[in-house]
Amino acid sequence: MARLLRFPGVQVKTGGLSRSTIWRLERDGLFPKRRLVTGKIVAWDEAEIDDWIMSRNQEVGPAPGGSLKDVAPKARSLDELWARAAAADRLKVNE
Numbered sequence: 348m349a350r351l352l353r354f355p356g357v358q359v360k361t362g363g364l365s366r367s368t369i370w371r372l373e374r375d376g377l378f379p380k381r382r383l384v385t386g387k388i389v390a391w392d393e394a395e396i397d398d399w400i401m402s403r404n405q406e407v408g409p410a411p412g413g414s415l416k417d418v419a420p421k422a423r424s425l426d427e428l429w430a431r432a433a434a435a436d437r438l439k440v441n442e
Contacts, residue, residue, distance in 0.1 A: 351382065351390035360396050368426060 354366060361369065372378035379395035 350393040351384065352393050352396060353388070353390050356393075357391050357396055360393075360400065364426065 352360070354369075357369060358364060358366075364372075369378055373380060379391055379399055381389040381391050384390050
């Protein structure tokens with residue numbers, strides 16, 4: 348049986364993504380769909396969230412000539428991590 352996560356659990360697993368970011372990604376087909384548990388309660392399948400995280404890790408990968416370790420300690424969320432990694436890539440290309 349699938350383990351379902353409410354929003355706080357999803358937020359922890361995704362590194363602190365906001366509710367609006369998760370729902371925007373979901374709407375755009377870039378994040379697993381939530382399921383209606385009862386009239387007003389939604390949850391996400393933990394295995395789908397784990398798969399999504401793994402796919403994102405493969406997409407991001409290490410920055411050319413460096414690694415995510417350079418930007419990860421300062422990032423407060425996955426979105427910020429990706430933004431910092433992209434900025435680091437742009438700096439290396441322009442050097």
